[in-house]
Amino acid sequence: MSEKLAMNGGTPVRNKPLPLPYCGASVYGQEEIDAVTEVINAKSPFRYYGFNVLGKVKQFEAALCEKFHVAHALGVTSGTASIITALKAAGIQPGDKVIVPAITFIASAGAVVSAGAVPVFAECDDSFNLDPSKLEDVIDKNTKAILTVPILGNSCDMDPIMAVAKKHGLMVIEDVAQSMGSKYKGQYSGTFGDVGAFSLQMNKILTTGDGGVVVSNNPKCYERAVRFHDQGMFREREGFLNMSGEDEIFIAQNFRMSEITGAIALAQFGKLDQIISKMRKINHMIKDGIKDIDGLTFRRIVDEEGEAGNAIIAMLPTEELSIKFSKAMAAENVGVGRLYGGRAVYELPQIMNQMTVDSNHFPFNQLDEKVEYAPGMCPNAEGYCKRNLQLGITPAFTEEDAEDVIKAFHKVAKALL
Numbered sequence: 001m002s003e004k005l006a007m008n009g010g011t012p013v014r015n016k017p018l019p020l021p022y023c024g025a026s027v028y029g030q031e032e033i034d035a036v037t038e039v040i041n042a043k044s045p046f047r048y049y050g051f052n053v054l055g056k057v058k059q060f061e062a063a064l065c066e067k068f069h070v071a072h073a074l075g076v077t078s079g080t081a082s083i084i085t086a087l088k089a090a091g092i093q094p095g096d097k098v099i100v101p102a103i104t105f106i107a108s109a110g111a112v113v114s115a116g117a118v119p120v121f122a123e124c125d126d127s128f129n130l131d132p133s134k135l136e137d138v139i140d141k142n143t144k145a146i147l148t149v150p151i152l153g154n155s156c157d158m159d160p161i162m163a164v165a166k167k168h169g170l171m172v173i174e175d176v177a178q179s180m181g182s183k184y185k186g187q188y189s190g191t192f193g194d195v196g197a198f199s200l201q202m203n204k205i206l207t208t209g210d211g212g213v214v215v216s217n218n219p220k221c222y223e224r225a226v227r228f229h230d231q232g233m234f235r236e237r238e239g240f241l242n243m244s245g246e247d248e249i250f251i252a253q254n255f256r257m258s259e260i261t262g263a264i265a266l267a268q269f270g271k272l273d274q275i276i277s278k279m280r281k282i283n284h285m286i287k288d289g290i291k292d293i294d295g296l297t298f299r300r301i302v303d304e305e306g307e308a309g310n311a312i313i314a315m316l317p318t319e320e321l322s323i324k325f326s327k328a329m330a331a332e333n334v335g336v337g338r339l340y341g342g343r344a345v346y347e348l349p350q351i352m353n354q355m356t357v358d359s360n361h362f363p364f365n366q367l368d369e370k371v372e373y374a375p376g377m378c379p380n381a382e383g384y385c386k387r388n389l390q391l392g393i394t395p396a397f398t399e400e401d402a403e404d405v406i407k408a409f410h411k412v413a414k415a416l417l
């Protein structure tokens, strides 16, 4: 007989919730405090000038280049800013279409719109990432780039994606917001395409509260990124408003990273390996403990060695079961939610109805042939969104927490599956 579930009045597996899903912030300590204090004491929070600029942003960029084996890195204000900057650096413009996976956070599609292009949504597979075999279904003459999004630590299958991009002459932009430190075949996610974009927002693997980074091996893309993020300037080369390369200049944004953010980012970056190895250990322990549950399967991990470990995504046979399961788990104090509330990104009303901040629906009005979105467009992705259970893992998880998760899964599965 199965044990009485907490949602039916039974005793919960735990009497307190799991650690909150904030990876980077959970390991904040003296290193971050010292780094910020140094900037404050120097009275120089701006990266380009001040009383005594310490160059924290520059040091963070250099550390990232060295570890990720990439030529250029640029700190920016957010993950969204990093994707917009990456797209503009790659030359994406109004009238262009950019392929976006059907499973992602709204910011991936929003950044494409902010860059003046139109997102077209491509099917995902059981890895919850782009299905490389379906990419060609959505390519036409206006398609200019593929935005890859490794979901929660699971790198994308870059070889076939890069092959499709090469065949069709498309740029590849990697939105690695959720997966900093993940690898594919030994190479860091974000360093395969023309430009990579990372987030340092609160629930990311490393965090500065808000923040982002752009990386590229292409000097032209890097120069465009620097100019785009700093009012068209490349100060380290030309100084303030003194732009020499007149063919290369343009009116742009302020997406500059502050020295305070750079200081925290640098301290956090030094902890990346430790964070990932801790999360991977807990992740594997939990997966091992629940893998024999009948009716429960896991998303496919594209590169087991390179997984960052910040989430376990399981799947149940139906949407109804996944909703019920998640409610029962919450009552046991083991929160597992459905990724993005069970919806593919284009199912969000503002995307489905192409509502932008402009009354003329810019940039959707820039295409000769209107792009239409419809429910059922990417049926596999919709299915995976509906029937998944996602558990966020952080370095704050103890082995006891992991044991409770395993216990709760077995208890609820016995009653419901």
Ligand SMILES: Cc1ncc(COP(=O)(O)O)c(C=O)c1O
Residues within 6 Å of the ligand: 078, 079, 080, 081, 083, 104, 105, 107, 108, 149, 175, 177, 178, 199, 200, 201, 210, 211, 212
């Ligand atoms: C896939 C993806 N892209 C972009 C973003 C946006 O990052 P930010 O919140 O730093 O703007 C996020 C998360 O917030 C994300 O998960």
